[in-house]
Amino acid sequence: MTDTMWMLILGLLAPVALLVLRRRVPVAFWWLVGYPFVAVRVLATYRATMDACGLTVPASAMRRATARMIGREAAPVPPRHSFPVPTGSGLVMRLRMATGQAPEDFIASADRLRHAWAAHAVHIRPTKPGWLELRLIGWDVLADVRPARRRRRSGGLLSLPLALRDDGRWHVRDFRAVPHELILGATQSGKSVYLRNLLCGLARQPVVLVGIDCKWGVELAPFAPRLSALADTPDRANELLDVLLEEMEARFRLIGLRSGAGTDDVLTSDVWGLPEEVRPVPVVVVVDEVAELFLAASRDDEKRRDAMVTKLIRIAQLGRAAGIYLEVCGQRFGSELGKGATMLRAQLTGRICHRVNDESSANMALADISPEAALAATAIPAERPGVAIVGDSSGGWSRARSPHLTLDEAAAVCRATSALVPELSRLDAFRPAVAVEPAGTTSPAAAVPTARPVTE
Numbered sequence: 001m002t003d004t005m006w007m008l009i010l011g012l013l014a015p016v017a018l019l020v021l022r023r024r025v026p027v028a029f030w031w032l033v034g035y036p037f038v039a040v041r042v043l044a045t046y047r048a049t050m051d052a053c054g055l056t057v058p059a060s061a062m063r064r065a066t067a068r069m070i071g072r073e074a075a076p077v078p079p080r081h082s083f084p085v086p087t088g089s090g091l092v093m094r095l096r097m098a099t100g101q102a103p104e105d106f107i108a109s110a111d112r113l114r115h116a117w118a119a120h121a122v123h124i125r126p127t128k129p130g131w132l133e134l135r136l137i138g139w140d141v142l143a144d145v146r147p148a149r150r151r152r153r154s155g156g157l158l159s160l161p162l163a164l165r166d167d168g169r170w171h172v173r174d175f176r177a178v179p180h181e182l183i184l185g186a187t188q189s190g191k192s193v194y195l196r197n198l199l200c201g202l203a204r205q206p207v208v209l210v211g212i213d214c215k216w217g218v219e220l221a222p223f224a225p226r227l228s229a230l231a232d233t234p235d236r237a238n239e240l241l242d243v244l245l246e247e248m249e250a251r252f253r254l255i256g257l258r259s260g261a262g263t264d265d266v267l268t269s270d271v272w273g274l275p276e277e278v279r280p281v282p283v284v285v286v287v288d289e290v291a292e293l294f295l296a297a298s299r300d301d302e303k304r305r306d307a308m309v310t311k312l313i314r315i316a317q318l319g320r321a322a323g324i325y326l327e328v329c330g331q332r333f334g335s336e337l338g339k340g341a342t343m344l345r346a347q348l349t350g351r352i353c354h355r356v357n358d359e360s361s362a363n364m365a366l367a368d369i370s371p372e373a374a375l376a377a378t379a380i381p382a383e384r385p386g387v388a389i390v391g392d393s394s395g396g397w398s399r400a401r402s403p404h405l406t407l408d409e410a411a412a413v414c415r416a417t418s419a420l421v422p423e424l425s426r427l428d429a430f431r432p433a434v435a436v437e438p439a440g441t442t443s444p445a446a447a448v449p450t451a452r453p454v455t456e
Contacts, residue, residue, distance in 0.1 A: 027088055030088075180349060228430075248322045
């Protein structure tokens with residue numbers, strides 16, 4: 001075979017190999033091919049693109065005078081920028097805004113910059129006065145979400161990377177920064193997968209896990225080996241909330257005694273300021289299908305519902321200082337849950353809204369944070385399960401998607417970590433019964449989420 005034939009075959013195979021690499025390993029394709037081309041395009045067209053998008057300012061008086069001296073017209077000046085630095089999903093540049101420019105000008109032009117540079121997305125956020133971060137995304141990172149790297153999973157106690165955001169960064173659930181969270185999503189929206197990732201991440205840490213699942217425990221029962229308590233009926237849930245309030249009061253008494261002891265220790269108003277040898281173990285309470293918990297068919301049920309809402313509000317208001325945190329999940333969350341539903345929602349500062357069945361649920365979850373976030377939640381397509389709108393009390397929001405985790409994989413993690421269940425005597429009466437595994441059965445302790453499409 002001649003050299004020309006070999007060159008022709010290689011010329012045909014190279015594009016095919018690149019297409020396969022782009023589909024199967026998009027990160028490698030980006031580093032090898034995408035980033036060099038995009039970086040050159042951005043640098044070569046930066047001035048013209050900024051001018052076309054109206055992001056330039058007139059030249060200074062000195063530049064205009066110099067240009068007149070040589071018979072030229074001073075061109076508008078774009079913002080100064082750093083060299084494009086590659087990331088795992090795109091590139092990042094720092095922009096120094098000129099006098100008279102505002103971050104809103106650049107945020108409003110993000111879509112025009114995306115089209116000009118043929119990128120999948122462009123995200124702009126202010127970092128400090130006068131400076132912006134421009135993050136260009138090379139492809140749809142939410143199409144195939146893979147688990148966070150092991151080094152990312154070890155983010156510290158009560159800090160878990162749970163979902164990949166559309167700007168290429170991970171949404172980290174930090175309980176100490178955002179103590180309570182509301183998770184909404186319709187059936188088959190991916191809410192259960194997000195909750196599995198959360199429970200499996202906490203199962204590997206020294207944390208007390210408490211479950212309240214009034215659908216007879218069918219949602220949380222697979223995680224029973226790692227749960228310290230599980231309530232599967234409204235009556236049991238009411239009793240469990242009483243016990244949690246007793247535990248919270250006992251922790252506040254401990255903090256008060258420590259602060260009034262007159263020692264040389266630093267005074268504290270929460271459990272995290274106590275010495276490690278006397279610090280209580282953190283407690284995370286997962287309330288699944290909150291609507292089932294608060295359904296009322298009679299006057300007695302209404303009294304119990306109002307009592308439970310009041311108890312949850314007390315835990316939400318005071319639990320952070322006592323190291324007790326709430327995760328409230330459901331298909332919808334509205335005023336029909338009782339008089340205190342809106343007050344409870346106000347305490348759940350973390351918000352995760354998957355695809356919902358009605359606009360009112362999206363508004364209940366996100367409208368008080370940002371009306372644009374609520375509109376984005378109603379636009380989540382059904383064929384993209386797992387996609388959610390992540391919001392916080394600061395008004396910021398973004399799209400995110402959790403890596404897929406099957407129920408079998410999540411249950412295996414909880415079985416493998418059952419020895420990590422902390423001792424908390426008050427919850428012994430609510431400890432779920434766990435079936436003994438047959439001899440020879442092993443559970444993979446290091447089970448991780450897979451990259452298959454989310455279907456739950």
